[in-house]
Structure formats: C-alpha cells, structure tokens
Amino acid sequence: xxxxxxxxxxxxxxxxxxxxxxxxxxxxxxxxxxxxxxxxxxxxxxxxxxxxxxxxxxxxxxxxxxxxxxxxxxxxxxxxxxxxxxxxxxxxxxxxxxxxxxxxxxxxxxxxxxxxxxxxxxxxxxxxxxxxxxxxxxxxxxxxxxxxxxxxxxxxxxxxxxxxxxxxxxxxxxxxxxxxxxxxxxx
Numbered sequence: 001x002x003x004x005x006x007x008x009x010x011x012x013x014x015x016x017x018x019x020x021x022x023x024x025x026x027x028x029x030x031x032x033x034x035x036x037x038x039x040x041x042x043x044x045x046x047x048x049x050x051x052x053x054x055x056x057x058x059x060x061x062x063x064x065x066x067x068x069x070x071x072x073x074x075x076x077x078x079x080x081x082x083x084x085x086x087x088x089x090x091x092x093x094x095x096x097x098x099x100x101x102x103x104x105x106x107x108x109x110x111x112x113x114x115x116x117x118x119x120x121x122x123x124x125x126x127x128x129x130x131x132x133x134x135x136x137x138x139x140x141x142x143x144x145x146x147x148x149x150x151x152x153x154x155x156x157x158x159x160x161x162x163x164x165x166x167x168x169x170x171x172x173x174x175x176x177x178x179x180x181x182x183x184x185x186x187x
Contacts, residue, residue: 002044002073004037008080012036015085040080043071050107068093068100 004012013025013036029036047066054060061081062073071083088099 001037001041002077003079004040005079005081008040008071008082009033009036011082011084012040015083040071040083043069043083044073044080047071048104050104065100065104068096 009029010025013019013028016039017028019025019028043066044064047064047069049062049064051063052061055063060075062075062077064071064073068086069083070086072081073079074081085096086100087096089095
C-alpha cells in the first residue's frame with residue numbers, strides 16, 4: 001500500500017469528486033481519508049507504470065496510467081504525489097481515451113525499441129572495451145619501447161659528443177703545436 005500525500009488527496013477530491021471550495025475539500029478528506037487511500041491504491045495497483053525517471057528537469061518519478069488518469073509517484077514508489085485526468089479535448093472522453101491508448105502504444109513501442117537497443121549497445125560496449133584494453137596494453141608496451149629508444153638516443157648523442165670532444169682536443173693540440181713552432185719567432 002502506498003502513502004497518499006496531502007496534495008494527492010486534495011487533487012483526488014477536486015478532480016475525481018468534483019469539489020472546488022477549499023473548505024469542502026478539507027471536510028471531504030477528513031471524512032473519507034481511508035476511502036481516498038483505498039481508491040488511489042487500487043488505481044496504482046490496477047494501473048500500468050509507463051515511465052520511471054525525470055520529467056522536465058523535475059524530480060525522479062514513476063508515472064502510472066489508469067484509464068485516462070495519470071498518477072505520479074515518488075522515486076521509491078511509496079507515495080502518490082499527484083494525479084490528473086488526461087484531457088486533450090474537454091468533454092470528449094472517447095477521444096481522450098483514444099489519445100491515451102495511442103500514446104501508451106507509442107510509449108510501449110519506444111520502450112521495446114530501447115530494450116533492443118540497450119542489448120545491442122551492451123554488446124558493442126563489451127566488444128570495444130576489450131579492444132580499448134588491448135590497445136592500452138599495446139600503447140604501454142610501445143611507450144616502454146619509445147622510452148628505451150629515447151634513452152638509447154641519449155647514449156648515442158653522448159658518444160657523438162665524446163667523439164667530437166676528442167676531435168676538438170686534437171685540433172687544439174695541433175693549434176698549440178703550430179703556435180709553438182711559428183710563434184717562437186717574432187714577425
């Protein structure tokens with residue numbers, strides 16, 4: 001049995017029982033609280049839940065349809081928050097029922113499509129997650145190889161620098177020897 005909020009009780013009395021005056025609504029609720037709770041619980045029990053989630057950036061709710069009535073329940077499905085009759089055209093119950101039936105069929109079709117697409121998506125995700133993991137492993141291996149190649153290049157560069165240093169030293173010694181040879185005489 002779900003709890004009925006004060007707001008839902010008031011909407012029941014207004015929208016189903018037809019009371020419009022605030023005092024009459026409060027009196028009816030006081031005298032018939034158990035009856036209201038029983039009837040709304042029956043509507044929830046024999047209704048069809050058509051949606052679970054957020055609607056128009058609002059709170060997370062459950063939407064239950066019973067004939068042309070929409071009942072909005074809280075996230076945990078323990079409270080009826082409000083209810084209202086779906087009326088596209090006032091006074092044309094046949095059209096409104098047809099509209100609700102068509103919309104319910106559309107919603108069911110979309111929900112079935114979502115189930116199929118969700119299963120397909122899970123297979124795609126599963127397959128690509130395995131490939132991503134494999135690629136990440138390979139990338140790590142390549143990164144390790146690249147780091148080793150960079151280290152090796154640093155060693156090679158050090159060898160190049162050492163060889164050039166030896167040549168530079170040889171050049172310096174030759175220069176000094178020539179200076180010793182020719183600089184001994186004053187021009």
